[in-house]
Amino acid sequence: MLGGKMLPKAGRSLPADAEVFEADYALLIAEVLRAELGDTHQALKLLIRWTGANERTAKNWMAAVNGPSGEHLLRLMRYSDGVFECVLRASGRRLIVSDRKLVHVRDSLRETATLLSDLIEPVDTKY
Known part of the structure; x- marks a missing residue:
């Protein structure tokens, strides 16, 4: 279960530490984005332009409410060296x-x- 909800279709629940990982991931991405872009409305606009995400989603990333997934993460990695390096470190891969x-x-x-x-x-x- 994640946040008390079952995953769709598979009917399996995530390990108990999945929520901790998700919170850590969101915090890591938020810290990198704030360090690289700042904490201004202009930074938010740039983040939206890079990813195509809506404003609420981008604000949630900056506030570490949740982290980007899938296509948004790939777009962020394309534009942000900090996010690219953060994802490599978090995945346990050797940093390039x-x-x-x-x-x-x-x-x-x-x-x-x-x-x-x-x-x-x-x-x-x-x-």
Whole structure:
């Protein structure tokens, strides 16, 4: 049973810890969304645009009332690196570094290499 209700068709009930997992999942997603988007009406509008969800559903995600499922979760993972990484961690899968993070690391390494080169061999050493 989930919230006192039987699952449709199968007639089976979920394990007792399923409600705890569902609450933890909703909280994880809400924390990631608030950290990444903020807690403003603009953030809510962006979330709706990303997922196609209605406003009440998106508000429930942000408030950790419940978490996205199915198609909405996949859409969120497409736009949000934080949600993508959160889902991988929660599923126990090895974390894959996103392309955006790799680009950021590459660019940071370039800047660091340039800075080191300038320190080692100053540009204005002409005689």
